[in-house]
Amino acid sequence: MTFEFEPKHLIKLSKNNINIKGKILEIQRMSTEDGPGIRTSVFMKGCGLSCTWCHNPESISFKPELQWLKPNCISCKICINTCSYNGLSLTENGMQINRDNCIACGECAEECPSAALEILGQDTGVDELVEEVLKDRSYFEKSNGGVTVSGGEPALQTDFTFELLKKLKGKGIHTAIDTCGFSSKESYKKILQYTDLVLFDIKLIDPGKHTEFTGKSNKLILENLLYVSEYVKNSNKKLWVRTPIIPDATATDENITGIGKFIAANSIQATKWELCAFNNLCNDKYERLGKIWDFENYKLLEPSVMEHLLALAKKSGVNPEIIESTGSLKAEKQYKTDKSNEPAPVDYCKITGLLD
Ligand code: SF4
Ligand code: SF4
Incomplete structure (x- = not known):
């Protein structure tokens, strides 16, 4: 497989990785949404896409x-x-x-x-980052959790992500990357060596719509999904596909059916296809950066919308047992009275199974 173009922001692979620094946005502890168990998520700064609904606008630019x-x-x-x-x-x-x-x-x-x-955004060394995330090791061990490298786009900081994952695997930590798929095949080939789980976003199946909403075509992303799928097929690694369900963007019948057909037709080796509900909690992030969010007036999705899309996904040809929806929806009472747009409370013990 060859690429017609390389992502503009790809940080070139280097041979000398000594003292390599990553552009790190933040470390988020006790995460239960980015892989199995309790996880510590490392958010890297810089992404090749610029999704209009982005929930982490501070992670798009590579610059502080x-x-x-x-x-x-x-x-x-x-x-x-x-x-x-x-x-x-x-x-x-x-x-x-x-x-x-x-x-x-x-x-x-x-x-x-x-x-x-x-x-x-801070330049951070691998050793200091590993030392920091290992403070949560006891949570990982009790919950079968680990570390997820997210973004921004971790695959674009290839060498740093590689060294980070390698060191974590050396310490016996379960590793995951959360990727938008917009990097080179070579970067995935390198990083996957030390990755246990790939969380791979497929947002829009139509190339034109993808360009309209993210700034880039999905051609490279779909090629990379095929590559990652083939890689995990021949290993003990796992792949989850994730689709953000965004009103007036990705939340259409054609899109969900189209993504499902792509997964099924290409026998993508995913053990989970997650439909992730839009949330509107990031308005403050845009305000702090002095930016206006296109989705600032959008509410949480109504349960009926997610149920409908979930049903379509299950009829698309993908094994229905691997499909699930996640995220906050309008609670029934809130939905009826429309007095509040707060997300439903999260039961962490239920999610992590800690009390089972
Ligand atoms: S606004 Fe603050 S961060 Fe920006 S150049 Fe001035 S002193 Fe530096
Ligand atoms: S004006 Fe506000 S942001 Fe500026 S120094 Fe005073 S408290 Fe800080």
Whole structure:
């Protein structure tokens, strides 16, 4: 299989991996949504796609970014006087970050007396990251969990992700990557050596719609899914396909049926196809970055929408037993009264089976 193009942001594979640094956004502990058991998720910064519904807008750019935390700000303007680049101004709409001027040096954040400014994205070494995530080892052992490298797109930081996964496997930790599929085949070939589980997103089956909503065609992504499927077929690794269910974007009959037909026709070796319900909890993230989210006024999905799409998926030719839906929906009572848009509470013990 050959690629017609390479992802623009691919960080080239290198031979010398000593002291390699990864662009890390954050570490999230006690995650139960990114693989089996209790997991620690490492979010990497930088992605080749720019999905209009992205739930992690701070992970799209590879560059460090400054964010403003409105509730903490006391309007003292120390930050504005600190900045030598004319990067900030305080208006009646709050702090404005001039992205053309700001070089994300972090000086304003250091001087802010109330922790209202923060730089997102840090260069981090493999050893220090491994040391950090291993603090959660006892949770992994009790729940059959592990570490998931997510993003952004971990496959685009190939060498770092490879070294991280290799070291974790050396410590006996279950490893997973959460990928949008937009990287080179060579990057997957390298990373999969030390990956136990691949969470692979297929968002839209129509190439035109994929380009419209993510900025890129899905050609390379589908080719990579075929490659990953073939890889896991000949190993003891696992593959889960995940489809975000986004209103007015991916949540259509044609899309879900089309993805199902692709999985079935190509005998994709997935042991799970997860339909992940849209959530609207990331409005704050856009606000902190001074961005407007196309989906800011969208509510959680109604249960009937997910039930309908789930039924279609189960009729698409994919083994119905591997298909499930996840995520928060409008609770029945909320659905009827429409007074609240809060997600239903999560029963972590039920999810992890810790009390079984
Ligand atoms: S991060 Fe640096 S350049 Fe950006 S606003 Fe703050 S002080 Fe100015
Ligand atoms: S220094 Fe901090 S608290 Fe003061 S105006 Fe700037 S962001 Fe707000």
